[in-house]
Amino acid sequence: xxxxxxxxxxVILSEAASLxxxxxxxxxxxxNLFWYxxxxxxxxxxxxxxxSGDPLVKGIKGFEAEFIKSKFSFNLRKPSxxxxxxAEYFCAVAISSGxxxxxxxxxxxxxxxxx
Amino acid sequence: xPEVTQTPSHQVTQMGQEVILRCVPISNHLxxxxxxxxxxxxxxxxxxxxxxxxxxxxxIFDDQFSVERPDGSNFTLKIRSTKLEDSAMYFCASxxxxxxxxxxxxPGTRLTVL
Numbered sequence: 715x716x717x718x719x720x721x722x723x724x725v726i727l728s729e730a731a732s733l734x735x736x737x738x739x740x741x742x743x744x745x746n747l748f749w750y751x752x753x754x755x756x757x758x759x760x761x762x763x764x765x766s767g768d769p770l771v772k773g774i775k776g777f778e779a780e781f782i783k784s785k786f787s788f789n790l791r792k793p794s795x796x797x798x799x800x801a802e803y804f805c806a807v808a809i810s811s812g813x814x815x816x817x818x819x820x821x822x823x824x825x826x827x828x829x
Numbered sequence: 830x831p832e833v834t835q836t837p838s839h840q841v842t843q844m845g846q847e848v849i850l851r852c853v854p855i856s857n858h859l860x861x862x863x864x865x866x867x868x869x870x871x872x873x874x875x876x877x878x879x880x881x882x883x884x885x886x887x888x889i890f891d892d893q894f895s896v897e898r899p900d901g902s903n904f905t906l907k908i909r910s911t912k913l914e915d916s917a918m919y920f921c922a923s924x925x926x927x928x929x930x931x932x933x934x935x936p937g938t939r940l941t942v943l
Contacts, residue, residue: 748931750934756936757833757920757934757935757936757937758872758920758922758934759934760931760933763931804872806872815877815924815930816862816874816877816885816887817862817864817872817874817932818874819864819871819872819873820871821870821871822871822872
């Protein structure tokens with residue numbers, strides 16, 4: 715079965731610092747990759763997704779992620795974080811062969827940005 | 830902007846009782862999902878639903894669980910006889926299309942089993 719690993723459980727940064735959150739998955743076939751964010755008290759929202767094509771994808775709020783197939787990775791980056799980026803970030807993978815695609819989530823990374 | 834809604838936001842129940850968690854997916858979506866997150870653990874897939882039947886289910890989704898779309902609007906998750914270990918946040922999600930597709934999540938229902 716597929717799995718997703720997020721290596722950083724809690725990251726603390728100062729405003730304007732650069733961010734990179736790691737995500738690795740285990741599956742040898744074709745994958746669809748997602749980053750979701752959950753702000754305090756809110757529901758999961760999609761930040762960005764990769765299906766095919768350019769492995770560098772740009773999402774909302776200045777986030778981007780790079781799919782490196784050889785490393786089974788899909789790391790999330792932002793050049794300069796803001797206090798409002800404080801949230802929990804989840805990487806997810808979809809690989810089902812059925813018509814509905816279940817998501818397999820990583821354990822999440824709590825990002826705290828200090829003002 | 831349309832959103833997935835879930836009720837109640839928090840449900841407290843006694844062990845052995847039945848609970849029904851309710852979700853209203855986005856109106857033109859055709860694919861529906863339930864996930865759960867036990868405190869401190871990963872978000873886990875439970876079940877997907879399309880065309881009035883289950884498409885996929887995980888090993889968590891045993892005979893104690895069932896889903897239904899009773900009226901073309903609501904999408905419910907029933908747990909027949911709750912156990913302590915069913916305590917978790919339950920998320921409903923919906924998607925417009927099959928295949929590579931974004932799933933839109935609701936705010937979740939926190940289920941506490943005493």
